[in-house]
Amino acid sequence: MRSRYFFGSNESHGWRIDKRAANKNKYLQFVKDYQPHNKEVKQLRVLLHGLTGAGKSSFINSVDSVLQDRITGRALTDSIGGKSFTTEHRTYKFNKGGPGTFYPFVFTDLMGLEKDNHGGVCVEDIKLAMKGHIKHGYEINPCSKISEDDQNYNKDPTLKDQVHVLVCVIDANTQNILDHESVIKMRDVRLAASHMEIPQVAILTKIDEACPEVKTDIKNVYKSKYLKKMVDDLSVKLGFIPNCIFPVKNYHSEIETNDEIDTLILSALNMIINSGRDYVNNLQPRPTLLRKILLYLNMK
Numbered sequence: 001m002r003s004r005y006f007f008g009s010n011e012s013h014g015w016r017i018d019k020r021a022a023n024k025n026k027y028l029q030f031v032k033d034y035q036p037h038n039k040e041v042k043q044l045r046v047l048l049h050g051l052t053g054a055g056k057s058s059f060i061n062s063v064d065s066v067l068q069d070r071i072t073g074r075a076l077t078d079s080i081g082g083k084s085f086t087t088e089h090r091t092y093k094f095n096k097g098g099p100g101t102f103y104p105f106v107f108t109d110l111m112g113l114e115k116d117n118h119g120g121v122c123v124e125d126i127k128l129a130m131k132g133h134i135k136h137g138y139e140i141n142p143c144s145k146i147s148e149d150d151q152n153y154n155k156d157p158t159l160k161d162q163v164h165v166l167v168c169v170i171d172a173n174t175q176n177i178l179d180h181e182s183v184i185k186m187r188d189v190r191l192a193a194s195h196m197e198i199p200q201v202a203i204l205t206k207i208d209e210a211c212p213e214v215k216t217d218i219k220n221v222y223k224s225k226y227l228k229k230m231v232d233d234l235s236v237k238l239g240f241i242p243n244c245i246f247p248v249k250n251y252h253s254e255i256e257t258n259d260e261i262d263t264l265i266l267s268a269l270n271m272i273i274n275s276g277r278d279y280v281n282n283l284q285p286r287p288t289l290l291r292k293i294l295l296y297l298n299m300k
Contacts, residue, residue, distance in 0.1 A: 014222035015231075024259055027266035031067070032096075034273050036104055037281055040159045044105035044276040045091075049126050049189055050169035051182055052112030052119075055205035058250035059169055060092055060107050063269055065251050066262045067094050067103065075109055087111055089129060089138040089152070105273060108163070111140045115181040118142070123185055127192045130166065132157025159283055165276040166193045168202045168238070172210035172230050172247065183237050190238060199275035202234060202245040203268055214249075218260045221247050246271060 036042060048056040057075035064072040075092060090109050093102040110129065114120030124145040128134055138152035146153050154161055168186065193200055204227070208215040211224045221227060231245045246268035249261050 015228040016222040024263040024266060027263065027270050028066075030270055031103070031266065031273065034104060034277070036277070038159070038283060041164070041280045041283070042104060042160065043093075043102075044164045044273065044280065045108065045160070045162065046105060046165045046167055046272055046276065047108045047110070047126075047129055047163040048167045048169055049110055049121075050112060050186075051171070052114050054112065054169040054171045055203075055250050056112065056169045057109055058252065059167075059203055059205060059248065059265075060109055062248070062250040062261075062265050063107065064092070064094055065257055066265050066269075067096070069257060071251055071255060071257065087140055089125075089134050089136060089140060091136045105276070108136075111142070113182070113185050114142075115179060115185075123188050126189050130163040130193060130196060130198060132161030132163070159280075163193075163198055164279050165272050166190075166198050166200045167272060168200065168240070170202060170204055170234065171206050172204045172227065173206040186238055197279070199279050200240065200244065201268065201272050201275060202238070202240045204230060204234070204245060204247040205250055207247045208249050218249060218258075218264070221264065244271065 036044065048059065050056055060075040061073050064074060075090075088111075092107045092109065094105070094107075095101065096103045108129065110126065111121040113123070119142050121140050121142065122145045125134065125140060128146060133154050134146055135152040135154050138146060138150070148155065166189070168190070190200060207221060207224070207227055208218065210230070211220075211226045213220045214224050214227070227247050231242050231247070234240055234245055235242050246264070248264045248268055250265075251257070251261065254261070
């Protein structure tokens with residue numbers, strides 16, 4: 001019987017070429033070998049945003065789990081409730097080998113967006129975070145953006161403080177993710193990032209909950225009609241090109257890592273790093289406040 005969820009073997013080879021079995025080690029080696037080539041940027045700064053409950057913190061934990069080859073949970077998550085469990089602007093490093101050694105990229109987690117204007121992170125705070133104005137540890141106020149007088153406001157951000165990749169995290173299991181209010185906010189963030197020429201990647205989470213065939217076997221991800229439709233809808237509504245949208249399954253109930261799950265996460269991580277690498281390599285150093293003063297004095 002033909003499934004409404006699934007491209008059968010006689011219908012198609014799937015909607016994306018699937019070489020995951022051969023690519024996990026290649027993907028992982030790329031991550032291990034990556035080093036930035038811009039002297040002012042020692043680590044890529046990746047900012048995650050999306051609606052409350054989309055799986056931003058879980059994706060950070062899942063990336064960490066893949067890199068550590070064990071299940072981790074440093075970014076706190078919540079399985080119940082409709083409000084964001086993340087309340088701070090918090091940046092996570094990923095351990096690489098021994099103590100004090102880290103991968104040359106960091107992920108910043110934010111409070112989630114909410115449809116109404118009385119909860120969730122302010123869109124203006126996301127824009128300021130992209131520009132590097134918000135420091136680690138800032139307690140997000142859903143009612144107003146950060147004040148320039150706040151101790152966690154960075155008045156003169158450098159290239160290393162600015163965001164180099166913006167990642168939009170979307171729950172594939174949420175039927176109303178593309179409601180009008182959410183789209184407006186997410187498009188506002190996306191257009192601001194585009195104006196700053198920041199590369200963007202979309203992560204589609206909870207794919208196993210969204211599609212029964214994928215829940216049965218994660219290998220069916222690229223044969224899922226539902227996920228293909230979701231990718232196409234996101235492309236139309238938010239403007240992402242399909243090859244920048246990555247379906248992943250975050251680690252949730254598992255107590256050990258899994259090659260199939262790892263490879264989907266690594267595929268997304270490779271695109272994030274590649275996008276950030278290209279962006280950082282093309283960046284020109286922005287004058288700091290001290291440089292601006294010296295330039296001004298030299299002109300007099």
